[in-house]
Amino acid sequence: MxxxxxxxxxxxxxxxxxxxxxxxxxxxxxxxxxxxxxxxxxxxxxxxxxxxxxxxxxxxxxxxxxxxxxxxxxxxxxxxxxxxxxxxxxxxxxxxxxxxxxxxxxxxxxxxxxxxxxxxxxxxSTVLTYDPNKLASSPQGWADFWDLKKYPGKRGLRRGAKFTLEFALLADGVDNKDLYTLLGTEEGVKRAFKKLDEIKSSIQWWDSGAQPLQWLIAGDVVMTSAYNGRVTSAQEEGQSFAMQWNGSLYDxxxxxxxxxxxxxxxxxxxxxxxxxxxxxxxxxxxxxxxxxxxxxxxxxxxxxxxxxxxxxxNLKNARATDAEFWIDHGEDLEERFNAWVNK
CATH class of the missing domain: 3.40.190.10 (Periplasmic binding protein-like II)
Structure with a gap:
């Protein structure tokens, strides 16, 4: 060779x-x-x-x-x-x-x-997402998400206690810095579920990150929680979605x-x-x-x-998800959430 x-x-x-x-x-x-x-x-x-x-x-x-x-x-x-x-x-x-x-x-x-x-x-981040072309005005946070009179129609939320309970308390006027202190009390948990009762019949629960955006496109929901990365990807594909970062939770x-x-x-x-x-x-x-x-x-x-x-x-009015809180309380709150959903 x-x-x-x-x-x-x-x-x-x-x-x-x-x-x-x-x-x-x-x-x-x-x-x-x-x-x-x-x-x-x-x-x-x-x-x-x-x-x-x-x-x-x-x-x-x-x-x-x-x-x-x-x-x-x-x-x-x-x-x-x-x-x-x-x-x-x-x-x-x-x-x-x-x-x-x-x-x-x-x-x-x-x-x-x-x-x-x-x-x-x-x-x-999990953010409030909507199509501005289908709403008369832009929602400014989770309080608007809960306003069925101003924004009639179905809402999308991730099926589970995590994020859902936080968003309910934010919609009820709780400051994001106080979220987990309050949610660690029986009073706070009851308050979150009471707030969820207000829109329970209008919630469409999603299990995978693709679902909420598919529902927005189809008109099945008027607004939804969604993962920011998926929303931006959909925007780049031509969808007219908008994100409201106020009250977002990141991890x-x-x-x-x-x-x-x-x-x-x-x-x-x-x-x-x-x-x-x-x-x-x-x-x-x-x-x-x-x-x-x-x-x-x-x-x-x-x-x-x-x-x-x-x-x-985008971080201005956002809150980090408290991982330690969900380790300590997650099992109990998920059980209570599942019982509430199935009522």
């Missing part, structure tokens, strides 16, 4: 991706979110490392993850989780502790994105590794890659959620930054 050709082949072998022929299963919440992740994270990671990403969806249910962790039969590697599930799952040993030396510098992330078992992916989604995942080191390599500023910039440009790596903001076009939950004008 020609020595030059042999040398080239040897170099190609040495330079081949470290994880070539490997596979990694990454599970997220699907929809536009997954499409953005495929574009910004999965395909570039495969191109760089040779690792094939098997993408799957779920609805955030922890039961399946707990079974994997308990039985040791773990088929998922990396999973996207909301803050309460991350904190609870970490304390219960459902998720692997992370080796941050493989992830990156903690100082490069917003504080809420850094934890023992998770790395924040993005910041998202983070995180990457976590399921306990017993056989490819933990590779999973951490993926998380590190997806957490780099350039990958986060590409993700935010695909779906407008706020990046967790502060370096990504410097790479973003100003027009993109203005549409994010992290923009100062």
């Amino acid at each position: 020609n020595k030059k050709i042999a040398a080239v082949l040897l170099l190609a072998t040495i330079a081949s991706p470290l994880y070539a022929a490997e596979k990694l299963t990454v599970v997220s919440f699907g929809g536009n979110n997954r499409q953005a992740q495929e574009k910004a994270f999965y395909k570039p990671f495969t191109a760089q490392t040779g690792v094939a990403i098997t993408a799957d969806d779920y609805n955030g249910e922890m039961a399946k993850i707990k079974v994997m962790a308990d039985t040791g039969k773990t088929s998922w590697d990396v999973v996207e989780v909301e803050s309460p599930e991350l904190i609870r799952g970490c304390s219960e040993g459902v998720f692997e502790p992370l080796d941050w030396s493989r992830i990156g510098n903690k100082e490069d992330f917003i504080p809420a994105a850094v934890s023992d078992c998770g790395v924040g992916i993005f910041i998202w 983070l989604d995180h990457w976590a590794i399921v306990k017993g995942a056989p490819k933990k080191e590779l999973a951490e390599r993926f998380i590190a890659f997806a957490s780099e500023p350039m990958q986060q910039k590409n993700f935010v440009e695909a779906i407008p959620y706020g990046p967790s790596n502060t370096g990504a903001m410097d790479l973003l076009d100003k027009r993109v930054g203005e549409k994010l939950p992290t923009a100062p004008q």
Whole structure:
């Protein structure tokens, strides 16, 4: 064999991706979110490392993850989780502790994105959403959402206690800084359900993030709660939706590794890659959620930054979801909510 050709082949072998022929299963919440992740994270990671990403969806249910962790039969590697599930799952040993030396510098992330078992992916908001072309005036907050006389018609809300009870109290005039103090009392819980009673017959409950926008398009609801990223994506597709950021609630989604995942080191390599500023910039440009790596903001076009939950004008009257509150009270409040819905 020609020595030059042999040398080239040897170099190609040495330079081949470290994880070539490997596979990694990454599970997220699907929809536009997954499409953005495929574009910004999965395909570039495969191109760089040779690792094939098997993408799957779920609805955030922890039961399946707990079974994997308990039985040791773990088929998922990396999973996207909301803050309460991350904190609870970490304390219960459902998720692997992370080796941050493989992830990156903690100082490069917003504080809420850094934890023992998770790395924040993005910041998202639940906002009041409507079609201004179908309303005589623009709702200014959750009090207007509750005003059936001024805005007759169905409303969309996420099926569950979380967000629903907060929005009910905001509609009843509670200041957002007092939300969780009040909701931690029996008086506050009763007040929230009493407020919900006012519009119960006009509520259409959604279970997936795509539903509320489909209902707005179809005219099934006149306004709804919705995830800001999905709304902006729909706007860019030509829909005339508007968001009211006043009274919005924001939180983070995180990457976590399921306990017993056989490819933990590779999973951490993926998380590190997806957490780099350039990958986060590409993700935010695909779906407008706020990046967790502060370096990504410097790479973003100003027009993109203005549409994010992290923009100062959007944060003005917003409130962070209290993950610790929902860990402490979530089970009880979800039971009460389900009983109320089924009455």
